[in-house]
Amino acid sequence: MSFNCRFAPSPTGPLHIGGVRTALFNWLLAKKNKGKYFLRIEDTDKERSKEEFKKQIISSLAWLGIEHEGEEYIQSKNISKHVTVAEDLIKKGFAYACYCSEEEINEQKEKCKKQGIPYVYNRKWRDAKDLQIPKDIQPVIRFKSKISGNTIIKDLVQGERNISNSTIEDFVILRKDKSPTYQLSATVDDHEMKITHVIRGDDHMINSFKQKQIYDAMGWEVPKFAHIPLIHSEKGKKLSKRDNASTINDYIKIGIIPEALRNYLLRLGWSYKDKEIFNLKESIDLFDFQGIGKSPSKLDMSRILSINETYLKMTEDKTLFNFLKEYVSNFKEPIDKAKETILMKSMKFLKNKAKTLEDIWENAQYIIKEKIVINSEDIKLIDDLSKKIIRDFVTEYEKISSLTREALEPVIKSLIEKHKTNFKGVGQPLRIALVGSKFGPGLYDVILSLDKEEVLKRLKLII
C-alpha cells in the first residue's frame, strides 16, 4: 500500500514548534512506510501570506533535517483547478450560490448570540428557486452539507470519531471574489497530490468531517486521517505565535542543536517503552501511530535543555565545532581564525559543561577574547601568597618543553607541597588569572588549551 503524506502550513507567520512536530511526524511516517512526504504552502490568504514566512518555514524544516519530496507545492498556483471543482460541485448539485449579504449574516449571528444559541447558517439559499436574486450582491458558493445522519471517521490516532451531520453547516467553498477557501483548496490538492494519509493537528478534526463530504461528493477516495494532539504552552493553551519560545528560531537562538530538538519533539506526545534517546534510524523504525497519546502535552524547557545537553555530549568534536561555528556566525561576534584551532581542540571538555551552544560559547570566552576581564570579586582572591604561587608556576612552566598533562601534574603537586596548601590553593589563583573567574573548565584543560605565550602573558599580567 502506498503512503503519501504532507505538511501544509500557511505562510502567515513564523513556523512554531507544534507545526514542526506535525511535520516531523509526517516525515517520520513517510520514511518508515517507504512513502513520500510533501510540503505544501497554503497561501490562498493573499492578505496575510508573506514570502518571508514561506522562506522561514522551509529553512526551519531544512534545519531540522526534514526534507520534502521534490519542489514545495504552492497552493495558490492551483487556484483555477479549485474553482473548476467548485463549479463541478454546483453542476452535480452539491453546492449552491448564496446571496446573503454580509450584513444579513452578521444580523443572524447577533440574533443567535442574543438568544444564546449557536449560529449556523440558515441555508436560506440552499434550495431557493423562487427567491429573488439581488443584483448588487456577489454570491458566495456554499457546499450542500448533509442535513441528517452521522459521519464516522476512523482516525488513526483518535480512534472512531462520530459526529452528527446536522452540526456541520453549509460552509463556503468559494468567496464572493470567486477565490477558493481552505476547505476546498486543501481537499482538491490532497486529492491531486494523491495524499493517502492526512496527518495534522487535532484542531483540524472538524475540517476532516467537512472535507470528507467533498471527497464523497466528488467520488474521490477519502484518505486516512490522523489527528495528533496539540502542544500546549506552559499556560495549558494551544500554542500560539505569541508564546515565547514557540518558534524554531527561539531554540536555534539559544543554541539547541537539530538532533536534540528532533528527539524532544519525537517524545512529546509519543513514546516507545522507556526509551528516551532515539537516533534518526531508531526514530524512523520505531515511530508509529499507536504510540501517539491522545491528550495534549505541555512544552517543557528544562527537558529540551536536558536532551540538548545529552546530544552535545554525544556529538563528535568536529561536528559539534561546526555547529558552534554556524551558531556563532549567526548570533555572536565572529571568532578569530587563529582561535578556531584552539576551540576545536577544546570541544572535548567544553561540551561537558554546557546545555547549549551558547553555554559553550560563553565558557569559551577565555579562549575567544583577546583580553580577559577578571571580575572584581575574584581579583580580591589574588593575595600575596597567590602571586608568589603564580610566580613559581611561571618559572617551572617556562622550563617545560613538551606541554602535556603528565608534565604539568608534578609541577602543580610540588607547588602544593612547597606552599603547604591544597589543589584549590594553587588552582584557584591560576584559574582566575587565566580564565578571569574562579569558575571554568578544569585547570589542566585551561592551561593546555591556550598557547604557551598566552598563558605566560596572562599570568605575568597579574603578578
Add this chain to the structure above:
RNA sequence: GGUCCCAUCGUCUAUCGGUUAGGACACAUGGUUUUCAUCCAUGAAAGAGGGGUUCGAUUCCCCUUGGGACCGCCA
C-alpha cells in the same frame, strides 16, 4: 453557550484487569572531583471525585469535576 475530545508524580510518559504503579526531566540529600559542572547513589513525588461491572480495577462502563479544541468569505 453548542459540538467534539482529553484526564497516572510539577512536566513528558510506561502499564493494554492481578505491579511494592516503572522510567526520564526537574527538585532534595549524600558521594567522587580541581572551582562551576559532569558523574554516581539515595530520596520525595501520581492513578481528580463518585457510582457500577468483576473474585479483583489506574486499566472496562456511567455520572460529576477539571482541562482543551472547534464554532470565519483564516488556514
